[in-house]
Ligand code: BG6
């Protein structure tokens with residue numbers, strides 16, 4: 001019997017990848033690096049600094065900047081990204097999310113957020129669903145990012161459930177690996193990437209039933 005649900009945010013609850021892309025692309029352009037949408041797929045689920053490192057490697061500029069300069073680049077990208085996030089409203093919830101969370105709340109099933117994003121509380125607030133989550137893991141407290149299971153294990157612990165009592169939801173391969181390494185049931189939300197190792201793959205949350213997932 002499953003007792004709690006743990007969600008990734010970007011790509012599962014709402015589609016922020018397009019805003020990340022606009023902000024990274026502008027910064028990359030300024031650094032003389034051209035990125036495209038296909039490259040952007042690699043940045044899903046990856047932390048802000050790791051995303052910057054990947055962009056610099058892609059442009060063969062990984063050894064050109066000091067740590068202070070890199071931090072300033074990441075900060076600049078984030079300021080732009082947060083400006084774009086101002087546009088978010090509850091209408092930006094992905095299909096089925098609102099209904100799924102409502103049903104979980106009616107059945108007193110605790111829900112948590114395991115996202116690499118430091119902007120998660122702000123995004124959930126803009127989407128009008130922050131109160132649906134009992135916990136939001138603070139990525140600043142993590143030693144390792146996904147695919148390490150740490151973030152999902154911390155979420156289960158904070159929800160006072162065992163890992164094998166949790167269902168995790170992810171749209172990125174690194175996230176599915178993290179959920180499986182944590183010993184949880186993994187639901188993959190499929191976009192372009194095929195999600196290897198997921199126990200179940202859907203296109204959107206309205207294909208799922210809360211009751212059926214509690215029995216997996
Ligand atoms: C993840 C996104 O959820 O959060 C990544 O999939 C992003 O693309 C990461 O880099 C960190 O986000 P933020 O908001 O802290 O820059």
Ligand code: MG
Pocket residue numbers: 008009010011012044045170171172175
């Ligand atoms: Mg994601």
